[in-house]
């Protein structure tokens with residue numbers, strides 16, 4: 534086998550270089566190409582002499598959407614909520630049982646902590662000092678169009694925060710559908726009193 538003279542020389546030279554630059558037992562190690570160790574790029578949280586606000590990390594340009602998100606074409610605020618109510622219809626069929634179940638799941642996870650499982654406004658958070666929401670069969674909520682509820686889930690309303698980051702648009706529609714289900718239950722007349730005879734055991 535023939536030795537590659539150049540590789541051998543390079544190998545021996547690297548060993549020699551290694552011995553030459555060997556650090557003192559207590560000193561820091563030798564840095565070969567220090568720019569690789571400490572890049573000239575600014576760290577995300579370091580200050581920056583040239584950028585607005587002196588910060589390296591800048592806000593994304595207005596209108597930037599996170600990957601996988603779509604612009605729903607509405608901004609925050611009451612006027613936009615009304616516009617959404619007039620322009621948007623719930624694309625989810627009330628016959629879609631899977632969607633109904635998903636809407637219920639979304640409500641239990643994201644809404645019931647304040648609104649309560651049945652929508653009476655008695656969720657655990659509301660019971661511990663957070664301003665309690667009105668019951669979901671308030672006059673205002675009953676009069677809301679589906680698109681308005683969709684907008685409300687995305688952007689919130691007064692003390693209610695928006696859930697656009699947690700609930701994607703399709704699930705927002707399903708949650709809105711579930712709000713309707715709860716409203717129907719809350720509006721249902723109370724069950725008829727038990728028939729005479731069935732109450733005999735409570736008679737004195």
Ligand code: HEC
Pocket residue numbers: 639640643644645646647648658663664665666667668669671672673674682685686690691692693694696700708709712
């Ligand atoms: C952090 C507590 C909180 C959570 C969580 C929450 N809400 Fe609300 N919600 C409120 C409050 C408070 C109001 C009353 C806002 C106001 O004063 O206009 C409200 C109002 C509403 C209204 C209108 C009621 C009305 O009479 O004006 C609807 C509908 C509604 N929420 C649906 C939802 C849905 C659906 C979810 C889950 C995606 C949800 N909320 C999550 C606190 C919450």
